[in-house]
Amino acid sequence: MDAGLPAPDPPTTIAEFRARLATVNDRLPRRLQACAAHVAANMDRIAVSTVAELSARAGVAPSAFMRFCQILGFSGFSEMQRLFRDSYAPPWPDYATRLQNLKGAGAGSPAALVAEFVEAGHLSLESLAKSLDEAALAAAVDVLARADTIHVIGARRAFPVAAYLAYVFEKMAVPCILHDGVGRLDLRGALRPDDALLAISFAPYAPETLSLVEAAKDSGLPIAAITDHAASPLARLATATLSVPEVDFGAFRSLSATWALSLALAVAIGSSEDRHPDAKA
Amino acid sequence: MDAGLPAPDPPTTIAEFRARLATVNDRLPRRLQACAAHVAANMDRIAVSTVAELSARAGVAPSAFMRFCQILGFSGFSEMQRLFRDSYAPPWPDYATRLQNLKGAGAGSPAALVAEFVEAGHLSLESLAKSLDEAALAAAVDVLARADTIHVIGARRAFPVAAYLAYVFEKMAVPCILHDGVGRLDLRGALRPDDALLAISFAPYAPETLSLVEAAKDSGLPIAAITDHAASPLARLATATLSVPEVDFGAFRSLSATWALSLALAVAIGSSEDRHPDAKA
């Protein structure tokens, strides 16, 4: 062997990794120093690169890069990469199993249920922050802010969201019609040329919602959609599609992320320049 | 071959990818739809996963996943992955810093607003977890689980919560009446001796809600209340009071905590022994 005992235990967090990198750096052979430098400067690419790519960019041979990983305490590059891939996000929440456990263990405890829903809410919010499509959001705001009247529709589990949006719009004096289907009244006649539609729908997509969206599409109205994923039937028809990565707990959706996104959308519209061409705070 | 000409040119941006995903989704075989759904919901993991992992999570065979990639226009999984790897941005150091950046960047931008609401949601959830009154929760579950029919009321900003609770109860086959005030119909005649009332109200407390609560009180019905703090007028009348420490952002309530608490309450009631004295999965 050579330089004493490099490091028997691999780092288990990114923070630990940083620390290890710092301690190791002195008195390292030239090529390995190059590895250290390149890794430090490009930590974000480790999760998505191969040894070949990384070593080429660092200007060293792949084998040198391997040795470097081992000096850091890993068995090889793969193990090091796994650290970065896993810490990319909490490893996929397996809610099916967790629900199962809950049923088995403390099924009776409502407090445990609250904890679960709180957790689901946190995950949803975090995931929203991570995967937000800013361009689509801007487009949705734009389209809705220009509208004379905003039509809102959402059925079943999406109804509460639609209802609250209508409430918020009303508070902000934004003209708005909620298509709530009361009395089976069909309000599609209320769609006027300069209006826009905001549709909220999650799987399984309610036919009434889809039908209104299609009607709006036929009339050439712009459509903003809040839905569960980009492959939803709404996405095809909408001018701007906002997808909310909501984490379900059991059969029930926490809606935290949907809520955050919807409110932000509403407030952005309410304070938009398009809607208030003249000055306002 | 089979279905005409699927897609000769692969998407070159994430936005294009989203669009392609949306167009492709109709009239797709079952397994491939599963792929589409899973990919749409977990776009952020594509860069750091293998086909084996992704297909397993989606519950399909790897070969099916490959076919899916090709339908999307890619030559295979690797090409699709390359798209995501190139535009990969890791979320660490940590989520708080990211929000900070997002806020700092464009103070007025819709994306910054989303960040604000996400933050408010996190705080609300956290404080709910800390301040939850387990005894009151247990009491509320108890009271509502024993009821023949659960009456739900919530007006204005609390209406969405009431509406969703009614939806969830219906899904769980729990008899429930939503006092939604449609047509100014007063449903208080529907309060029967063995029923219970679940009232949701935040300041300023809607008169209709208070009025129904008083009516229930007069009839001797048990009342569970979800409200903003223990000194609310509802607390005086209710059998069990759940207070939700919601964090407001601007004039608007995030409701994340209310949501988590309400769902937990509903699920606890739905799966309660009182309601299902005989066995059920």
Place this chain on the structure above:
DNA sequence: CAGACATTAGAATATTTATTCCAAAAACAA
């Protein structure tokens, strides 16, 4: 400058991962 030792690069190998192919199963049409 010679000898010992440390470091390196590239070839050889092992392992993982992607991709294709085909027979069985399922869906569909007549």
Place this chain on the structure above:
DNA sequence: TTGTTTTTGGAATAAATATTCTAATGTCTG
């Protein structure tokens, strides 16, 4: 039902990738 087409899962193959080994090179010491 039967025959036809589509869809599926798994085994077989191909490709990419990580890892180890070794000979060669470079560096340092006396």
